[in-house]
Amino acid sequence: MGQFFEILIRSVAGFGIMMVIARILGKATISQMTYHDFVAAITLGALTANFAFNVTMSTWQILVALLTFGGIAYLLMVLAMKSRMLRKWISGQPTVIMQNGKILESNMRKLKMTLDMLNQELREKNIFNIEEVEYAVLELNGKITVLRKEEYLPVLRKDLNLQAGMRQSFPVELIMDGEIIDDNLKQNGIEKEWLLSQVKMRGFSINNIDYAVKSANGHLYFDLYKDQIRHTVDKE
Incomplete structure (x- = not known):
């Protein structure tokens, strides 16, 4: 019975610690999962699980490891904000996989990405015809953003005042x-x-x-x- 209450207390404490760490790391870390965020999430999750139910390990040892990894994740986040060069190494950078309507096979091979995966991502954006795509970019969080060709873009009221035939370019x-x-x-x-x-x-x-x-x-x-x-x- 004593072990039961110990696990209960440790589970509540582990949940509380993870809530504090998540709060410190901020909303952007949760919504925009990058390389170091992914590694930190897996490691912190494993440590929290051990903290909760692995009664054979010292509570303070797991707690120190948990806070250490949380501190490393926070430090990397701060460094990524301070330096663009470090940010590219820590978090990676967006990769163009379609340019001027052409698929960049070399970039897709580097990303270990197949055409089936690309088509799936496009369908999720209601694009069933790949000919509609001018640019496609794989973002840091693993999601694909798409710029449609000019003739496939929805017409807005302000577009009626624009000159026809203006070639679209990537920002x-x-x-x-x-x-x-x-x-x-x-x-x-x-x-x-x-x-x-x-x-x-x-x-x-x-x-x-x-x-x-x-x-x-x-x-x-x-x-x-x-x-x-x-x-x-x-x-x-």
Whole structure:
């Protein structure tokens, strides 16, 4: 009977500890599972299970291991936020698997992804004809995002004022975490001087910009570190 109550107490304590760790790691970790999040979740789950019912092991030993792995997961998350280079290594990066309507077989082989898997993902997005796809990207969380070809996009009211025949392009990330992404500039034929002139024209500086992207319609979007929003919305 004493062992029964010990398991009961340890189970409640393990659940409470995991709730605290999950709260510290934040909502993004739960919704956007990346490489290190996946490893951390499996390890923490196994340790919590042992903490709950493995009475042959010391409670404090498992507790130390549990808190250590939770701390490692939190540290990696912080490092990923601080450095784009570390973020690419820790969390990985999105992979283009279709470009200009063509399947990139080499990228699919690297991802160990089959055509059946690709077609399944497209069907889940109500795309039964692969000819409708202009770009497809495998995101960090393992989900595929799709940009349809222009002729297959739904018509919006504002589209009626656009010129017909405008070629659609993929959005280009120009600045991330206050640093210019030189590789993206070179690959898309964008001059660095032009970007700097656009930044200066808007009264910004590179260090003040958190994120900048050239959208599919050619417009520039800038997001500053200081958003000047007094009251942010955060629904629990």
